[in-house]
Amino acid sequence: MNTKNQQPEASLSKTDRSMSRNEKKLQTRKSLMEAALDLLGKGESLTSISLREVAKTAGVVPTSFYRHFSDxxxxxxxxxxxxxxxxxxxxxxxxxxxxxxxxxxxxxxxxxxxxxxxxxxxxxxxxxxxxxxxxxxxxxxxxxxxxxxxxxxxxxxxxxxxxxxxxxxxxxxxxxxxxxxxxxxxxxxxxxxxxxxxxxxxxxxxxxxxxxxxxxxxxxxxxxx
Structure with missing residues (x-):
């Protein structure tokens, strides 16, 4: 009885963790795009700024950039x-x-x-x-x-x-x-x-x-x- 009652809770917890990861991934992607826009608004150009600058402005490490964009x-x-x-x-x-x-x-x-x-x-x-x-x-x-x-x-x-x-x-x-x-x-x-x-x-x-x-x-x- 207890096992049956606990199974849905465990499954729900796993779903919640998955949703949290997806939300975090979307938020990081959004942060990178907003960081690029912020740099453009300060007078930079997309052809001159580096992905490292974008990652730093977004508050993430450069390797995180490649999880969302190739360049x-x-x-x-x-x-x-x-x-x-x-x-x-x-x-x-x-x-x-x-x-x-x-x-x-x-x-x-x-x-x-x-x-x-x-x-x-x-x-x-x-x-x-x-x-x-x-x-x-x-x-x-x-x-x-x-x-x-x-x-x-x-x-x-x-x-x-x-x-x-x-x-x-x-x-x-x-x-x-x-x-x-x-x-x-x-x-x-x-x-x-x-x-x-x-x-x-x-x-x-x-x-x-x-x-x-x-x-x-x-x-x-x-x-x-």
Whole structure:
């Protein structure tokens, strides 16, 4: 009787220990990624920092790094995946009712600015890797931005905006919008003055650029080859 009563307890204890190990492993992985982001936020670049620096910042020994990533590039690719999740979260936050284009752009840009400043290190990583990362990292960032543009085009198709534009041209317009915003992100991260007036000035400048893109899209007549 006692043996039967003790067996489930022993089994449960083993499960608990397994869960604890898994949780610890996930926490170490998260700590390594956050350590890399912290170093990037302090002005380092992913191509210049070493795994030893990352491990030291995370508070683990270097051998622990290899239990999660084969090298810094693999860590960077995982950061790119995490950035993609943030971009999809941003897309959900920026979705608005069927507003006039300029008002929609103004609200979306304001949401974007707040989002970038809340996740500064992730977007610093994005800006660095767009031009200075390894080929694999540059390609990963391009894929995330391409997917972001695809999602934007999908949202626009469900509205009354740009009703006469072809699907192919809408994809091009959305890619141009995403590229413009990505370029503006560099300027946003470099702003030393975060006062409301400066942020509003920056927001209006971005909205003006997007309005010109939208104006051109409205006037565009697709000519097939």
């Amino acid at each position: 810094m590039e693999e860590l960077g690719l995982n950061l790119a995946d995490e950035l993609g999740m943030l971009l999809r979260k941003l897309m959900r936050a920026a979705r608005q009712p069927d507003l006039p284009p300029k008002e929609l752009m103004r609200q979306s840009v304001d949401v974007y600015i707040d989002f970038v400043l809340q996740h500064r290190n992730h977007f610093t990583f994005m800006c660095q890797c767009r031009t200075a990362g390894t080929p694999a990292l540059r390609n990963a960032i391009r894929n995330e931005l391409r997917f972001f543009a695809h999602e934007l085009a999908s949202d626009v198709r469900q509205t009354t905006l740009l009703p006469g534009i072809s699907s192919q041209d809408l994809d091009t317009v959305c890619q141009l919008i995403v590229t413009t915003v990505a370029d503006a992100t560099i300027d946003l991260l470099d702003l030393t003055d975060q006062s409301p007036n400066v942020r509003q000035e920056f927001s209006l400048a971005v909205v003006k650029k997007l309005s010109l893109i939208w104006l051109g899209a409205n006037a565009w007549t697709h000519v097939s080859d």
